[in-house]
Amino acid sequence: MSAIYILWLRELKRYIRSKAQIVASLGQPLLYLLVLGFGMGPVFQKAGHGSYLQFMAPGVVSMTILFSSVFSGIAMLWDRQFGFLKETLVAPVPRIQIMIGRTFGGATVAVLQGLLILAVCLIAGFRPTNWALLPVAFLFMGLIAVVFAALGTAFGSILQDMQGFQLIMNFMVLPIFFLSGALFPLTDLPKPLAIITRLDPLTYGVDALRGVLIDASHFGLVLDISLLCSIALAFLSLGAYLFSRIQL
Amino acid sequence: MIQVQNLVKKFGDFTAVKDISFTVEKGEIFAFLGPNGAGKTTTIKMLTTLLHPTSGKIQLDGLDPSVAKNEARQRFGIVFQDPSLDSEQTAHENMELHAVLYKVPRKVRAERIQQLLALFELWERRDDLVKTFSGGMKRRLEIARGFLHTPKILFLDEPTLGLDPQTRNQLWTHVKHLNETQQTTVFLTTHYMDEADRVAHRIAIIDHGGIVAQGTSLELKQQTNSESLEQAFLALTGSTIRDEAATSADQMRQVAKMWSNRR
Numbered sequence: 001m002s003a004i005y006i007l008w009l010r011e012l013k014r015y016i017r018s019k020a021q022i023v024a025s026l027g028q029p030l031l032y033l034l035v036l037g038f039g040m041g042p043v044f045q046k047a048g049h050g051s052y053l054q055f056m057a058p059g060v061v062s063m064t065i066l067f068s069s070v071f072s073g074i075a076m077l078w079d080r081q082f083g084f085l086k087e088t089l090v091a092p093v094p095r096i097q098i099m100i101g102r103t104f105g106g107a108t109v110a111v112l113q114g115l116l117i118l119a120v121c122l123i124a125g126f127r128p129t130n131w132a133l134l135p136v137a138f139l140f141m142g143l144i145a146v147v148f149a150a151l152g153t154a155f156g157s158i159l160q161d162m163q164g165f166q167l168i169m170n171f172m173v174l175p176i177f178f179l180s181g182a183l184f185p186l187t188d189l190p191k192p193l194a195i196i197t198r199l200d201p202l203t204y205g206v207d208a209l210r211g212v213l214i215d216a217s218h219f220g221l222v223l224d225i226s227l228l229c230s231i232a233l234a235f236l237s238l239g240a241y242l243f244s245r246i247q248l
Numbered sequence: 249m250i251q252v253q254n255l256v257k258k259f260g261d262f263t264a265v266k267d268i269s270f271t272v273e274k275g276e277i278f279a280f281l282g283p284n285g286a287g288k289t290t291t292i293k294m295l296t297t298l299l300h301p302t303s304g305k306i307q308l309d310g311l312d313p314s315v316a317k318n319e320a321r322q323r324f325g326i327v328f329q330d331p332s333l334d335s336e337q338t339a340h341e342n343m344e345l346h347a348v349l350y351k352v353p354r355k356v357r358a359e360r361i362q363q364l365l366a367l368f369e370l371w372e373r374r375d376d377l378v379k380t381f382s383g384g385m386k387r388r389l390e391i392a393r394g395f396l397h398t399p400k401i402l403f404l405d406e407p408t409l410g411l412d413p414q415t416r417n418q419l420w421t422h423v424k425h426l427n428e429t430q431q432t433t434v435f436l437t438t439h440y441m442d443e444a445d446r447v448a449h450r451i452a453i454i455d456h457g458g459i460v461a462q463g464t465s466l467e468l469k470q471q472t473n474s475e476s477l478e479q480a481f482l483a484l485t486g487s488t489i490r491d492e493a494a495t496s497a498d499q500m501r502q503v504a505k506m507w508s509n510r511r
Contacts, residue, residue, distance in 0.1 A: 006348040014336045017377075083332035090296050091349035092322035248298045 003093040004101040011072065011105025015112065022113075025071075029064045029117050033057070033124060036183065049185060055216075057121040058209035059182025062144055065114040066180075066202055069145045070173050072106025073152015073239075077159055086248055099243040103153045103236070107145035114141045128213045137212045143228045144205035150235035157242035175200075182206050186218045201231045249274040249401060249433040250295065255304035257290050264290040266457040267304070272450075274400075275431040277423070279438065279448035281481060284490045287457040288437040289329055292405050295435070296326050309400055325350075325399035327391055329406045329437075335379035339370050339389050342378060343396060350397040364392040368418065387411055391419055395426070402426070404436040408443060420447050441478040451477075455485040 015022070037053040037060075044052035079085040088098050115138075128134060155168050179193075180202035189197065197203050208224035211217025217224065250272040257265040265287045272278040282288050293299040295306060297313045297320060306313055313320035333342055343361045352360065365371040368388040378386060387410055394402070404423070408416045424447060426432040438444055444451055445465050452462045461468055461484050465477050474480040 002348050006345050010334065010337065010345065013341075017336060079334075082335060083328065083330045084334045086298065086328060086330075087332040087334075087346070088349065089298060090321055090324075090326055091346075092318050092351070093349055094318055247300060248293065 001097075003091070003097045004104070007088070007098060007101025008105040008108065011102065011109055015109040022116075025068060025113060026064075026116060026120070028067070029060050030120065032063065032183075033060045033117070033121065037124065053121075053124065053126055054214055055185070055210075056183060057118075057124075057126040058213050059180070059206050061114050061118050061121065061141065062180065062202060062206045062209055063177050063182055064117040065110045065141055065144045065205075066148050066177055067173065068113040069106055069110035069147075069149040070152040070155070070168075072109055073103070073149055073154070073156040074159065074165055074168065075106075076102070076153070076156030077162065077165065080160075080248070085246075089246065089248065095244045095246075096240050099153060099240050103149045103239060104146070106152060107142065107149040110145040110149060111138070111141050114145070129215045133212045137209055140205065140208045140212060140225075140228070143208075143225075143232060144202070147201055147205070147228060147232045147235055150232065150239040153239035154235065154242050157239065157246050176202050179203070180206050181218075201228070204228050204231075249276070249309055250278075250435060251305075251307040252291075252295075253305040255291070255294065255306060256302045257287075257294060257299065258302045264457055265294070265301075268454065268457075268459045270452055270459065270462060272433060272435060274433055275427065277427055277434040277436070277447055277449050279436050279444040279451045280454060281437065281439075281441070281444055281451060282454035283485055286454045286485075286490070288454060289405055291454070292326070292403055292435070292437065296324060296403060297321060323399060324401040324403055325394050325397060326403040327394035327405065327407045329409065331386060331390065333378050333386055333390060333393075336377065338375050338377055339365065339381070340374040342389065343393055346393045346396050352397050360396060364395055365389075367422070368392040368415070383410055384412060384415065388415055391415075395422065398426070398430055399432065401433045401435065404434065404438075406437055406439065408438060408440060416443070423447060441476070441481055445477045453481060453484050460484050 033056070037056055041052040044055065049055060076085060089095070091098070128137070155172075159165060159168070179197050179200045181197055182202070186194070186197060186203070186207070204219065204224045204227045207218050208221060208228065211221045211224065252271070253269050255265055255268050256263065268291070280288055280291065290299065294301045295308065295313065297317050300314055308320045309323050311320045311323070334345070337345070340361065343365065344357070347357045347361065362371065365374055368391060370385065370389055370392065373381070373385070378389065381389065391407060394404070402423070407419060411419070420443065423434055427434055436444075436448070448465065450462070450464055451468060453460050453468070461471060463471070468480045469475065469477065472480040472483040474483055
């Protein structure tokens with residue numbers, strides 16, 4: 001257990017110490033929130049869906065968590081590069097503990113990033129329908145973070161160099177974000193898009209957050225939570241398996 | 249303590265380690281010498297569970313490291329040839345993390361960390377981030393960390409690369425001390441023949457993935473009619489200079505250099 005803790009703590013320390021990185025990683029979500037939120041707002045309103053800022057705030061929070069948690073897993077490339085990964089891999093600690101420590105450390109950092117963006121959303125004028133449900137929202141944020149930190153660990157375990165990183169970014173992370181319904185409502189979608197969005201794990205995360213924060217869930221919280229938990233378990237197992245097979 | 253039989257490692261078509269066998273007794277200091285790219289580090293990686301052998305048998309203290317991984321890992325410590333520190337943490341935090349991973353009892357932890365950091369003259373800088381350290385300081389920290397727990401087997405992969413004579417001396421004195429007082433078995437590689445001559449009980453010379461000679465320093469000299477171990481080494485391995493192919497790690501190091509302001 002102490003091995004898990006110390007590796008979890010390491011991820012947190014690194015996060016808190018890299019102030020520049022914290023600011024930099026908030027840039028993109030802020031752009032989405034402010035430019036799309038206010039730019040698309042009038043059109044969205046005219047179409048009869050209410051405030052676009054209200055609608056997309058949960059999406060932008062999910063996006064922040066998605067990016068941050070996948071990156072934390074892929075940051076393993078740096079540890080591979082700078083050698084620290086070796087130090088942990090030869091240690092007499094089962095690899096599953098090392099993987100869990102890293103993954104949950106990354107997930108915790110992602111939740112912190114998500115909370116920052118949520119705070120920005122509140123400042124920008126976002127208002128949850130029921131403030132009492134905010135802690136439940138934190139819970140879902142944590143669940144989203146675990147799902148994608150585990151996926152990040154799985155990627156990080158296979159990737160050998162930076163070229164692969166671009167590949168993951170353009171063909172996995174961005175599609176996961178754009179197809180999740182973070183930016184558009186899931187009602188009345190064309191058939192193919194409707195199917196693809198349903199295959200995207202983030203869809204259920206965004207939907208759950210929307211359910212809790214603005215009382216507008218498409219699938220219902222029960223389906224969301226059970227799917228998210230199953231996906232988290234599946235990705236954690238996949239991550240643990242791939243991590244255990246790393247050779248240097 | 250270490251038994252290797254017919255060990256082979258292939259990367260695709262390339263055979264990095266060709267059917268090597270050797271034994272290291274308990275309490276022995278064993279030097280593994282060879283030119284660049286001879287297969288030293290690959291062998292150490294297989295011994296320390298980082299790589300799976302293609303074929304052959306390894307036993308560490310009677311355990312097969314590819315099966316009983318954690319039990320085997322518990323028995324050895326290693327100082328790597330490449331850096332393996334966390335540059336975003338302080339010297340002390342790096343030591344602390346290692347102590348936790350290797351289950352150094354909490355009671356002795358603080359004391360040992362202080363002793364070792366002082367021994368390698370890093371105590372004053374304990375709360376500085378490793379990324380602010382010079383190359384020599386990082387190396388010293390790496391070595392201090394390797395001594396933090398007291399393993400039965402200590403692997404040292406070119407530990408003195410880039411060290412000043414003072415630190416080198418400190419290192420070998422400490423290694424000999426551990427070997428004499430705790431019966432620690434030491435498996436080392438180095439390019440400095442004088443070091444091997446000075447500390448090693450037995451020496452194996454590896455070239456092109458195969459062991460070309462084994463024995464004490466004296467035996468190797470007699471076998472080749474040489475006066476020094478360096479001459480013996482050159483007689484056995486020839487004097488052509490070897491190139492190592494750049495690995496993906498080296499390529500990434502290039503990228504990392506470009507980005508090095510991040511770290």
